[in-house]
Amino acid sequence: GAGVSQSPSNKVTEKGKDVELRCDPISGHTALYWYRQSLGQGLEFLIYFQGNSAPDKSGLPSDRFSAERTGGSVSTLTIQRTQQEDSAVYLCASSKGRGADGYTFGSGTRLTVV
Amino acid sequence: AQTVTQSQPEMSVQEAETVTLSCTYDTSESDYYLFWYKQPPSRQMILVIRQEAYKQQNATENRFSVNFQKAAKSFSLKISDSQLGDAAMYFCAYRRAGGTSYGKLTFGQGTILTVHP
Numbered sequence: 001g002a003g004v005s006q007s008p009s010n011k012v013t014e015k016g017k018d019v020e021l022r023c024d025p026i027s028g029h030t031a032l033y034w035y036r037q038s039l040g041q042g043l044e045f046l047i048y049f050q051g052n053s054a055p056d057k058s059g060l061p062s063d064r065f066s067a068e069r070t071g072g073s074v075s076t077l078t079i080q081r082t083q084q085e086d087s088a089v090y091l092c093a094s095s096k097g098r099g100a101d102g103y104t105f106g107s108g109t110r111l112t113v114v
Numbered sequence: 115a116q117t118v119t120q121s122q123p124e125m126s127v128q129e130a131e132t133v134t135l136s137c138t139y140d141t142s143e144s145d146y147y148l149f150w151y152k153q154p155p156s157r158q159m160i161l162v163i164r165q166e167a168y169k170q171q172n173a174t175e176n177r178f179s180v181n182f183q184k185a186a187k188s189f190s191l192k193i194s195d196s197q198l199g200d201a202a203m204y205f206c207a208y209r210r211a212g213g214t215s216y217g218k219l220t221f222g223q224g225t226i227l228t229v230h231p
Binding site: 031033035042043045048050055056058059089091093098099100101102103104105106107108110 | 147149151156157158159160161164166205209211216217218219220221222223224
């Protein structure tokens with residue numbers, strides 16, 4: 001596509017429910033990144049993919065968080081048993097190769113856990 | 115670990131004037147990349163300018179330029195002829211050039227820029 005597409009744009013969920021956030025990168029971009037933005041913590045790296053592999057998942061905050069990427073394209077970030085502290089904007093980005101030219105970000109998913 | 119610090123939570127500028135946003139970083143690496151991103155209310159992070167650490171020449175993109183001081187680990191952004199559309203949150207970011215964690219952008223806390231007509 002023309003840009004990085006994220007869905008849903010906004011998600012309200014009840015505490016304890018599972019949620020899936022989707023990211024559709026720019027066609028041909030081999031690398032894909034997930035970040036979390038919250039008032040208290042700023043912008044935090046979560047995980048990145050090169051192709052379907054995740055060389056660095058060091059930013060995932062707990063084992064309730066997981067992500068996968070299939071076909072070198074769409075990625076899904078799953079949060080199980082959501083907690084109120086998971087409320088944040090989840091940003092996805094993609095890049096050609098190793099991203100030395102910078103990353104293209106989507107508009108994010110605002111997750112609110114009530 | 116690398117850290118990025120933006121010491122100015124908020125800045126303001128008059129339309130058509132010049133403003134400089136500050137950024138310092140800490141790293142033991144010699145090769146890396148630095149970026150400035152703009153985030154308007156739409157939430158989408160937009161790349162403003164990038165700098166490769168091994169290049170001494172400061173990057174320039176139209177009205178945006180940087181002052182890169184490698185020894186001082188300083189990377190400031192200068193916006194000339196400010197426009198109302200420049201109003202946004204600006205983030206400074208660092209990325210290693212290699213290694214398995216190259217995908218990780220480390221961001222500063224951000225600076226909110228207000229442009230007055």
